[in-house]
Amino acid sequence: MQTVLAEVITIGDELLIGQVVDTNSAWIGEQLSGAGIRVKQITSVSDDKAHILAALAEAKNRVDIILITGGLGPTKDDITKHTLCEYFNTTLIPHPEIEEHIRHLFVSRFKREPSEVNLRQADLPANCTPLKNNVGTAAGMWFEQDGKIFISMPGVPYEMKDIVENEALPRLKQRFELPVIIHKTFLTQGYGESMIAEIIEAWEDALPKHMKLAYLPSPGAVRLRISAIGDNADVLQQEVEAQGVQLEALLGTKIYGYGKETLESVIGNMLRKRKATLSIAESCTGGNISHHITLVPGSSDYFIGSVVSYDNAVKINQLGVNAADLAYGGAGAVSETVAIQMAEGVKKLLGTDYAISVTGIAGPTSDNTSKPVGLVWIAVAGPEGTKAKEFMLKDIRERFVSRATLTALNMLRYYLLADN
Amino acid sequence: MQTVLAEVITIGDELLIGQVVDTNSAWIGEQLSGAGIRVKQITSVSDDKAHILAALAEAKNRVDIILITGGLGPTKDDITKHTLCEYFNTTLIPHPEIEEHIRHLFVSRFKREPSEVNLRQADLPANCTPLKNNVGTAAGMWFEQDGKIFISMPGVPYEMKDIVENEALPRLKQRFELPVIIHKTFLTQGYGESMIAEIIEAWEDALPKHMKLAYLPSPGAVRLRISAIGDNADVLQQEVEAQGVQLEALLGTKIYGYGKETLESVIGNMLRKRKATLSIAESCTGGNISHHITLVPGSSDYFIGSVVSYDNAVKINQLGVNAADLAYGGAGAVSETVAIQMAEGVKKLLGTDYAISVTGIAGPTSDNTSKPVGLVWIAVAGPEGTKAKEFMLKDIRERFVSRATLTALNMLRYYLLADN
Numbered sequence: 073m074q075t076v077l078a079e080v081i082t083i084g085d086e087l088l089i090g091q092v093v094d095t096n097s098a099w100i101g102e103q104l105s106g107a108g109i110r111v112k113q114i115t116s117v118s119d120d121k122a123h124i125l126a127a128l129a130e131a132k133n134r135v136d137i138i139l140i141t142g143g144l145g146p147t148k149d150d151i152t153k154h155t156l157c158e159y160f161n162t163t164l165i166p167h168p169e170i171e172e173h174i175r176h177l178f179v180s181r182f183k184r185e186p187s188e189v190n191l192r193q194a195d196l197p198a199n200c201t202p203l204k205n206n207v208g209t210a211a212g213m214w215f216e217q218d219g220k221i222f223i224s225m226p227g228v229p230y231e232m233k234d235i236v237e238n239e240a241l242p243r244l245k246q247r248f249e250l251p252v253i254i255h256k257t258f259l260t261q262g263y264g265e266s267m268i269a270e271i272i273e274a275w276e277d278a279l280p281k282h283m284k285l286a287y288l289p290s291p292g293a294v295r296l297r298i299s300a301i302g303d304n305a306d307v308l309q310q311e312v313e314a315q316g317v318q319l320e321a322l323l324g325t326k327i328y329g330y331g332k333e334t335l336e337s338v339i340g341n342m343l344r345k346r347k348a349t350l351s352i353a354e355s356c357t358g359g360n361i362s363h364h365i366t367l368v369p370g371s372s373d374y375f376i377g378s379v380v381s382y383d384n385a386v387k388i389n390q391l392g393v394n395a396a397d398l399a400y401g402g403a404g405a406v407s408e409t410v411a412i413q414m415a416e417g418v419k420k421l422l423g424t425d426y427a428i429s430v431t432g433i434a435g436p437t438s439d440n441t442s443k444p445v446g447l448v449w450i451a452v453a454g455p456e457g458t459k460a461k462e463f464m465l466k467d468i469r470e471r472f473v474s475r476a477t478l479t480a481l482n483m484l485r486y487y488l489l490a491d492n
Numbered sequence: 493m494q495t496v497l498a499e500v501i502t503i504g505d506e507l508l509i510g511q512v513v514d515t516n517s518a519w520i521g522e523q524l525s526g527a528g529i530r531v532k533q534i535t536s537v538s539d540d541k542a543h544i545l546a547a548l549a550e551a552k553n554r555v556d557i558i559l560i561t562g563g564l565g566p567t568k569d570d571i572t573k574h575t576l577c578e579y580f581n582t583t584l585i586p587h588p589e590i591e592e593h594i595r596h597l598f599v600s601r602f603k604r605e606p607s608e609v610n611l612r613q614a615d616l617p618a619n620c621t622p623l624k625n626n627v628g629t630a631a632g633m634w635f636e637q638d639g640k641i642f643i644s645m646p647g648v649p650y651e652m653k654d655i656v657e658n659e660a661l662p663r664l665k666q667r668f669e670l671p672v673i674i675h676k677t678f679l680t681q682g683y684g685e686s687m688i689a690e691i692i693e694a695w696e697d698a699l700p701k702h703m704k705l706a707y708l709p710s711p712g713a714v715r716l717r718i719s720a721i722g723d724n725a726d727v728l729q730q731e732v733e734a735q736g737v738q739l740e741a742l743l744g745t746k747i748y749g750y751g752k753e754t755l756e757s758v759i760g761n762m763l764r765k766r767k768a769t770l771s772i773a774e775s776c777t778g779g780n781i782s783h784h785i786t787l788v789p790g791s792s793d794y795f796i797g798s799v800v801s802y803d804n805a806v807k808i809n810q811l812g813v814n815a816a817d818l819a820y821g822g823a824g825a826v827s828e829t830v831a832i833q834m835a836e837g838v839k840k841l842l843g844t845d846y847a848i849s850v851t852g853i854a855g856p857t858s859d860n861t862s863k864p865v866g867l868v869w870i871a872v873a874g875p876e877g878t879k880a881k882e883f884m885l886k887d888i889r890e891r892f893v894s895r896a897t898l899t900a901l902n903m904l905r906y907y908l909l910a911d912n
Binding site for chain 1 (some may be wrong): 505506507508509510511512514515517518519520521522523524525530532533534535536537538543547548550553607610628641650675676687690705709710715763768772774776777779780781782783785787788789791792795797798799800801802803805810841842843854855856857861885888889890891893903
């Protein structure tokens with residue numbers, strides 16, 4: 073068994089000047105490492121022939137497989153194809169089957185004839201094997217030289233993904249004998265990286281050498297990934313599971329899920345299991361909790377709807393919040409009493425079993441009270457009564473909303489855990 | 493004037509196996525190119541000493557400034573500091589002023605004493621100048637060797653940003669005499685890259701050599717960026733503006749804004765100017781339009797609230813949609829008549845001047861009608877009556893929601909443009 077190394081080269085000035093975030097290489101990295109191919113490096117270079125040629129030469133010295141994305145669009149900054157011709161000392165030749173595919177895509181999907189610019193995308197380097205792009209007009213290309221594989225793909229994410237899944241990965245699996253890497257990821261919310269590190273320190277230090285733990289923090293959440301590398305998938309899987317049991321014993325309900333799960337999918341499963349329904353009253357989160365809940369396919373099984381009560385009048389007229397509590401001298405919009413009334417109000421209005429409410433001060437400026445930016449009150453109403461809790465999540469506006477959303481979802485999870 | 497080149501090296505296995513998307517290097521790229529420093533390459537490498545050392549040596553041959561992020565956390569996979577010691581042939585020494593800062597941060601912000609692990613973050617390579625991190629415990633580090641600058645920063649985005657803005661960039665501007673790069677970005681929604689390319693082809697071909705156009709597509713939108721490089725900011729600014737006037741003449745109202753604007757901020761300004769209010773009825777977008785509207789600071793000036801009517805009962809009871817239209821044999825939830833009733837219903841319910849409604853089939857499966865996944869009806873209600881339009885936005889669920897959101901916001905923009 074060989075260790076097969078790959079490098080991802082992403083091409084585009086827009087990546088270097090920061091107008092576009094490169095999400096392609098992370099996705100490719102995930103696919104390759106899941107298949108036992110180790111991504112050694114990701115390199116982003118400009119739309120510049122000399123620079124691309126240098127990056128290709130360097131990557132060829134480092135790795136076995138080079139995946140290239142970008143620079144295959146129909147617009148003026150297209151460059152990759154011409155550079156690959158120079159690298160492999162060849163020329164572009166028309167590929168009639170690709171031209172046919174482009175015509176077909178245009179007529180069936182875009183309901184018009186392709187332009188000359190579009191049709192020229194069927195011209196590919198003479199030494200490549202075209203890789204079919206089912207969802208776009210820029211074909212992928214597979215090259216071999218001195219035992220190394222070069223795969224060039226468009227930069228549009230869903231086109232690149234189509235080619236990796238249906239063409240590139242199946243061919244790579246045939247071509248190389250790959251080692252086995254098993255991952256398991258544990259998801260936590262509401263605890264910082266160093267707090268978790270202290271809890272699990274002794275366990276982590278005792279991990280065997282072929283196993284590794286990684287901390288993957290994001291706003292409001294930390295993911296913990298155990299990996300094991302070897303050659304026997306069953307043995308590795310058992311080792312990962314056994315270590316996972318120990319990790320879970322240390323972290324308990326701090327772990328809300330695994331792998332690709334999300335708080336909203338975990339909650340969705342809990343609600344579906346008890347055939348219960350959910351509604352939401354959102355103020356400072358402005359609809360983001362509902363947005364997350366409804367990103368889960370099938371969420372219509374339990375999610376009924378929401379009221380985004382940004383203006384106090386909506387809190388009073390739709391949710392039945394007491395006007396005196398909102399008025400000058402009252403508890404104010406960001407308070408325990410208003411959070412409770414919002415949750416109970418939307419639960420009653422939309423007739424659901426459970427309800428969440430969130431009211432807080434997103435910033436950058438406070439409301440006309442003395443309350444600080446970042447203050448949030450969250451309430452959960454359900455069969456066991458209404459629970460409310462205060463949080464301080466001071467952050468930039470977008471992160472504040474995202475952290476308040478996760479915090480509210482996790483509070484509903486704890487309510488559902490307690491309420492069996 | 494010299495052309496100053498930089499490379500960003502991001503460190504972390506989590507980037508290579510795709511568990512985390514590298515957003516840091518795009519942000520750094522934007523800051524540097526705004527300051528006239530050209531980012532030549534972005535390189536992501538593993539948490540591996542030999543690999544980091546190789547990347548540093550290669551980058552030193554390519555560029556003048558090397559910015560490193562990642563590998564400075566308090567957890568076990570910390571590695572950058574030790575590698576930098578080896579690279580510069582030095583050792584870690586305690587920095588009492590950094591230790592003091594860590595203690596202060598813990599006591600004032602986290603309300604507890606730092607652990608020994610936290611305090612060890614004050615040990616830094618002997619040859620570095622510490623760069624203060626105002627918002628976290630991992631200090632930045634500035635090194636000089638053979639006329640090249642090395643800047644190491646933590647990977648946590650807001651900590652890295654604090655160090656770049658307050659420490660790294662001001663020092664780089666002092667250290668180098670930088671060229672001038674002027675950018676202007678034009679924002680469009682609803683037209684594909686190749687369609688726009690055809691409209692502006694002749695203009696683009698005629699651009700002078702020191703100016704460049706880049707297409708920056710994202711789901712549902714294409715940004716067009718004109719750049720000019722030279723040494724006189726006023727002259728370049730005038731040239732960019734003059735070319736921009738020509739571009740606008742070609743694209744007209746297809747352009748909704750500039751630079752950092754968003755559809756929601758543009759609409760917000762239009763509504764604020766006419767002292768008008770907005771409400772939203774969302775079905776398939778599940779709260780995402782409201783979320784976007786409320787990401788704009790000050791949106792409470794015009795945004796009153798929303799009803800997320802995921803379940804048909806909410807459409808009937810809260811929005812006043814006719815039950816017969818939703819029932820079997822009626823027009824169905826995804827129809828012109830229901831979209832119109834939803835927009836008019838929420839406008840009346842929340843007493844606003846304008847309202848948007850969206851109803852569609854997000855997929856992956858259709859509702860129990862014969863309507864296709866991706867079908868969306870959007871309506872805008874306002875003083876000039878209600879306008880409804882049908883769209884086909886078939887895509888993966890998340891992108892469908894995002895495209896439907898942009899499409900609805902843009903439809904409101906066109907309504908507001910017509911209704912002067």
